Every structure is written in structure tokens, then in C-alpha cells.
Amino acid sequence: MIATRRDALKLAGLAGLGAGLPRGLFAAEEIPELAAQVARLQLLPDSYPQTEVWGYGGTIPGREIRLGQGQRLRRRFVNDLPQASSIHWHGIRIDNAMDGVSGLTQDAVAPGGTFDYDFVTPDAGTYWYHAHNRSWEQVARGLHGPLIVDEAEAPDVDREEVLILDDWLLNPETGQIDDSFDHPMMMSHGGRTGNYVTTNGRYNLSLPVRRHERLRLRLINASNARIFPLRLSRLEGWIVALDGMPLATPAPVEDVLVLGPAQRTDLIVDVLADEGETADLVHVGDAENFSQVVFTVSGTASQTRRAAPVALPPNPKMDRPDLAGATPLRLVMSGGAMGGMDSAILNGERMGFRELAAAGRFWAFNGVAEMTDTPLADLGLGEPVRLEIVNDTVFPHAMHLHGMHFREVSKDGALGPLRDTILVGGRETREIAFIVDNPGDWLFHCHMLGHAASGMTTWVRVT
Numbered sequence: 001m002i003a004t005r006r007d008a009l010k011l012a013g014l015a016g017l018g019a020g021l022p023r024g025l026f027a028a029e030e031i032p033e034l035a036a037q038v039a040r041l042q043l044l045p046d047s048y049p050q051t052e053v054w055g056y057g058g059t060i061p062g063r064e065i066r067l068g069q070g071q072r073l074r075r076r077f078v079n080d081l082p083q084a085s086s087i088h089w090h091g092i093r094i095d096n097a098m099d100g101v102s103g104l105t106q107d108a109v110a111p112g113g114t115f116d117y118d119f120v121t122p123d124a125g126t127y128w129y130h131a132h133n134r135s136w137e138q139v140a141r142g143l144h145g146p147l148i149v150d151e152a153e154a155p156d157v158d159r160e161e162v163l164i165l166d167d168w169l170l171n172p173e174t175g176q177i178d179d180s181f182d183h184p185m186m187m188s189h190g191g192r193t194g195n196y197v198t199t200n201g202r203y204n205l206s207l208p209v210r211r212h213e214r215l216r217l218r219l220i221n222a223s224n225a226r227i228f229p230l231r232l233s234r235l236e237g238w239i240v241a242l243d244g245m246p247l248a249t250p251a252p253v254e255d256v257l258v259l260g261p262a263q264r265t266d267l268i269v270d271v272l273a274d275e276g277e278t279a280d281l282v283h284v285g286d287a288e289n290f291s292q293v294v295f296t297v298s299g300t301a302s303q304t305r306r307a308a309p310v311a312l313p314p315n316p317k318m319d320r321p322d323l324a325g326a327t328p329l330r331l332v333m334s335g336g337a338m339g340g341m342d343s344a345i346l347n348g349e350r351m352g353f354r355e356l357a358a359a360g361r362f363w364a365f366n367g368v369a370e371m372t373d374t375p376l377a378d379l380g381l382g383e384p385v386r387l388e389i390v391n392d393t394v395f396p397h398a399m400h401l402h403g404m405h406f407r408e409v410s411k412d413g414a415l416g417p418l419r420d421t422i423l424v425g426g427r428e429t430r431e432i433a434f435i436v437d438n439p440g441d442w443l444f445h446c447h448m449l450g451h452a453a454s455g456m457t458t459w460v461r462v463t
């Protein structure tokens, strides 16, 4: 087709018109929706009733979002729930206004309301999205899904599987979600752990594989509080990324892999089992082990094994902080059952443990059992920081920093891989360090979500 001068004028006119309008006017028509909905589905085995859940797109897990590194992600969050909500894009080094934290970076979206999320995904890797208002209830009801950012060049694997590990606290009679979200016993102990463990919403997930097939497994722990100890059986595996960020060298899996709440581990695995056998991702239990995922082997991908995998390409901004010049910070975690916390500050006043418990607060950060008006630290862009985390409680806590990844500082001063969530064991002290490279107000909280709601939430400000 030959464009006439008239056509060219028309096109120019349109372009001019578009450029002169507020961006929202044109964008509004194209933005894909992501609705949080009430749904009923068969979570339990077929002989049980269906379970009412809250899910993104009405599914468990929520609809997978996948895009390329450096691409723009736009979603219109539609709240079809009976409760206000917002979406947090966990692990994405995001623009602060898009971080989705109700009460800090945005107002919670009322039932029937919408919010447009629009951001760029700077890093390739395995991320996830979940509700960030009353998250100890909303995530437990099912509001989470995978967010996968593909590398520009895909790693050399036969295929990949996204595996969302979760647990549910269900009433075995009715098959419905136990709604005692604020139960003091759970809040003050290890958090809400379920009685029904699933992968991708299935208690018996089984995937067909071939002998010597090479898979990338993207493990995501979406549970409220459960720590998943995992082992590989008839699979040889390498850890290639943690919390989305590639390791410099793939680390062979030799022992138990521990996946704390909100953490992700990317594995490359080779199927060693013979045809007719199974390989397993084994959940290591206190009493007995069970299969978290069964891989049933039929057929052969190749007669011989492949060479060990190479590292994933690095993400941008993986620089190591200068420890010598780093600003020292300290966070003391106290409280919980058997923790011996006498008192803490709530609503600006010192209260005894019983008074705190009556107000639903069981934990404190630096002696304060609530989100404070002033941040834990006021930090300058580019500043290196080291943060000592003293766990003066008997429970483990999965500490998550929004907006930035950090490295663990070991006792000898060595720096570990980049992570966004660190599991700190009971009575343990750990140290993390990071370069403050993302402006905004960033939450730092325990991802045992009941703990976050009952005292374990603070924040840092970066300007």
C-alpha cells in the first residue's frame, strides 16, 4: 500500500494527539486485568468437598505471569474480594510506588476497586506476587502466583517447571479453610502452619519426565510460615539461583535444601532414575518423609549424561558492598512464646507482655511491637549498609527486605549470594549487607506472615 500525503497527515495528526494526552487515557484500554476472586475448587482429594479460596484469576496458584528481562509489566488489579487488598511483586527491584504495600506505598484497594501496576523487571529470575494487605489471611486463602522473568538467552535445559510449595490449614470435615487467622497460639509460636501440603495446588503432583532429561525447577515457598526441608532422590541437582538472583557458580545439591517462607531456589536437575521408576523431590519430615513432587520416568532423553550446567547470566547491579565503609545497623527481634519478653512499646506506650498479647502483639523489633512512624534507618542512595539481625526468640524468622537484595556476611567477613529473604534460626545472630540503591520506603519484615502482623514489621527510607 502506498501511503498518500493525506494518510501521512492523518497519521501525524493522530500521533500528535496521542502525545498531547495524559498517558493514562490510551493506556487504560490495553492494560490486562488481574482479578482477585473468590472461587471454589477441588483442593482436597476428590472424595472431599470443594474448598472456597481466594485466587488471582480464580486459580491456585494464581495465573503465571511471565515476561522477558527488562520488559514492562502492566496489570490492572481488580479487587473482586470482600476485603481491601493490594499486590506485592516479591523480589522485584521495583519502583517504590509499585511495591504494593498497603499502608506504606499505596492505599489498599477497596472491594470493587482497581489499581494499575506498571513497572519494569530489571532482573531475570524466579519471583512471585502476593497480597500485601492482611497478608496473613489473604495469602493463606490463596492469593499468590508465580512471576517469572526470562533471561535474554535461555539456559540449556530440556524444559522447566514452576513449583509453588504451599500448605493449607483446612477443616477436614468441611474441607474449608480454617478462619482462625488471628489465633494467638499460632501468632505467638511458629506461625500458621497448615495440615495439608500442596505443590501447584495439588497434594500429589506427578510430572512425567524422561531418563537423563535436564529440567530447571523453580521452587517457590508461598506458605504463611512453613519451612520446607527438601531432598532430591534419583535426581542430580545444582542450585543456579536463590531468590531470583543467579549464583556465580552452580552449587551441587548434596544435602537437604531448606526453603523458608517466601524464598525461591532455582535448580537444574538431571533425571537419573530408570524407565518405569520415579524420581522425587522429597519433603523431609520430622517423623517421616513424603514425596512433595513425583517425577515418573518413561522414555529416555539421551543415552549419556550431559556435562554439568553452567551459571545463569548475571543480573545488573550485583556489586558487593564495601563492608569497611558500611553504615552499621542493628535489629533485635524479641518476643513470642518462651521468648521472655517483659514489655514493648505499642501506640507509643510501654506495655507488659500480657497487655501486648491482649492487643494481638507478641513480637517486637528493637523493643517496639508496631510499625513506627519513623523508619529503622534513614539511608542515602548509594550508601553501603551492614545490618546485624539478633534473633532473641526461640523461633526461626524469614526476614524479607523489599526493593533491594542483600548478601549475608559470614563470621569471617565473606559475602554470600544475593537474597531478598533470610531465614534466621532461633537464638541466632546473622548479618546482612547491601548497597542502598533504590529510593523509597521499603518494608523489612518477617515473612512468617502472622509474625509480621503481630509486631515483626519495620521499614527503611532511602532518599
Ligand SMILES: [Cu+2]
Pocket (backbone or CB within 6 Å): 396, 397, 398, 446, 447, 448, 451, 452, 456
Ligand atoms: Cu517470624
